[in-house]
Amino acid sequence: MANIVVIEHTAGVRELSCLGILDEQARCEQWIWGAFDPAALLHSNAQLLLACPVPHTDQAVPFFQWLHKNPVAIPVVTILPEASDQELLRSVSAVTDDFLFWPLREQELTLRIRRILEQQSGANERAQVALTGQRGLAQLIGKHASFVQAVDKVSLFGRSHAPVFISGETGTGKELFAHAIHSVGPRQSGPFIPVDCGALPDHLAENELFGHRRGAFTDAHSDQKGLAAMADGGTLFLDEVDALSLPNQAKLLRFLQEGAYRPLGADHFASSNARVIAASNRNIEQCVRQGQFRSDLYFRLNVLRLHLPPLRERQGDITMLARHFLQNECHSGIERKVFSPCAIRKLEGHPWPGNVRELFNTVQRAFLHSPSRQITSTHISFMEGPTAPVAPPEGSAGAAKFRAAKQQAIENFERGYVQQLLDRHQGNVTQAAREAGKERRALGRLAKKYGLGTQIPMGEN
Numbered sequence: 001m002a003n004i005v006v007i008e009h010t011a012g013v014r015e016l017s018c019l020g021i022l023d024e025q026a027r028c029e030q031w032i033w034g035a036f037d038p039a040a041l042l043h044s045n046a047q048l049l050l051a052c053p054v055p056h057t058d059q060a061v062p063f064f065q066w067l068h069k070n071p072v073a074i075p076v077v078t079i080l081p082e083a084s085d086q087e088l089l090r091s092v093s094a095v096t097d098d099f100l101f102w103p104l105r106e107q108e109l110t111l112r113i114r115r116i117l118e119q120q121s122g123a124n125e126r127a128q129v130a131l132t133g134q135r136g137l138a139q140l141i142g143k144h145a146s147f148v149q150a151v152d153k154v155s156l157f158g159r160s161h162a163p164v165f166i167s168g169e170t171g172t173g174k175e176l177f178a179h180a181i182h183s184v185g186p187r188q189s190g191p192f193i194p195v196d197c198g199a200l201p202d203h204l205a206e207n208e209l210f211g212h213r214r215g216a217f218t219d220a221h222s223d224q225k226g227l228a229a230m231a232d233g234g235t236l237f238l239d240e241v242d243a244l245s246l247p248n249q250a251k252l253l254r255f256l257q258e259g260a261y262r263p264l265g266a267d268h269f270a271s272s273n274a275r276v277i278a279a280s281n282r283n284i285e286q287c288v289r290q291g292q293f294r295s296d297l298y299f300r301l302n303v304l305r306l307h308l309p310p311l312r313e314r315q316g317d318i319t320m321l322a323r324h325f326l327q328n329e330c331h332s333g334i335e336r337k338v339f340s341p342c343a344i345r346k347l348e349g350h351p352w353p354g355n356v357r358e359l360f361n362t363v364q365r366a367f368l369h370s371p372s373r374q375i376t377s378t379h380i381s382f383m384e385g386p387t388a389p390v391a392p393p394e395g396s397a398g399a400a401k402f403r404a405a406k407q408q409a410i411e412n413f414e415r416g417y418v419q420q421l422l423d424r425h426q427g428n429v430t431q432a433a434r435e436a437g438k439e440r441r442a443l444g445r446l447a448k449k450y451g452l453g454t455q456i457p458m459g460e461n
Helices: 018-022 038-043 057-069 086-093 106-126 129-138 145-158 174-183 202-210 246-258 284-289 295-301 317-328 341-348 355-369 402-424 429-436 440-449
Strands: 002-008 026-032 048-051 076-080 098-101 164-167 192-196 235-239 275-280 304-307
Touching: 038 057, 048 057, 048 106, 057 086, 076 086, 076 106, 098 106, 106 202, 145 174, 145 304, 164 174, 174 192, 174 235, 174 275, 202 246, 246 295, 284 295, 317 341, 317 355, 341 355, 402 429, 402 440, 429 440
Parallel strands: 002 026, 002 048, 048 076, 076 098, 164 275, 164 304, 192 235, 235 275
Antiparallel strands: none
């Protein structure tokens, strides 16, 4: 989670300030105009500075002039009053990375900040180009034959510029593999831009992917790059690509065919030499047959195919991964902990519907619950969910293909599990995600996928 310094006029009610919008997105520290020392920014560990509306220009102009003389190594986003004079606009334009006008839309603010933080992350990665290939492959841990076959394809696919489609259940590591493919190929010095298509509102998806020109719509006060432009020379990773609406799929198809796109409000096409890697946890072929995914886009994306096996099918990898997480991700500060034989047997016997991500969360919980150096089976707890086997539809035994029946069972499990969580928390996604040990956006995407009712508290989007 990013650290953001927010400068506001008064220490008012949190829900009515920019902090209320960003609380679920980042760790925010509030500063008050006229009551802080700008030099503190030089020693801050913040990753972004957000300067919010100011009622008096004389408070803001000196600060932006100071920033011009003392540049800070973090991006600056400014929210300007609707009626801003020329002096304020000039001082802001000299130092800011992006700006919006008040009153603003919450989604616009969070999407702009997310984009800038992703750019900053990409810049940090490019500074360590020499290590990216090794680091990417080193994170692919497993010895089962099906997993090793998938890893072997990483270097092969990395040498190509063709699109890749990665399939696999939730939590199998699709983004990890996409990043590894990027990091071992000739594009490793370029940006890796991940896009969670399931979290893009349909009416904003085109703008996020391809950007806009000034005046394209209300509040479009300046040109804005889209994610396709940001990924130029690198890789654009489209996670949950099946969540895009059919009209947005058509726009993505044109980009794949021609490498060109038209930003909103532009009178000409722009180009981007971005490689596209797409992923989905659904049966994409079934989506095509049901008319939910364009067949022409499917064939464009499915040039190189990589399927990631679920953890329950990787015999021997559960123990290897659990020990890796315990040694490398969990730290006691005093001594390292180990699993007892009974704990290993309990881990090996679990079906892991949440795959590697669920295993990581389970190891973290066990580490915290164990007061001694040894973690026993009593310290290992699994999240609640339907445990009874899901019966196939009547009359389908022997007729349905194994993979299709398994996918249906997984979807039934996910639907029931998410519904139970939402029922316990009266539809509050944030509280349900906290109990499940998942990111709020990931749980919200699952709820959206199955059409389950949710409630979003004030300040979220």
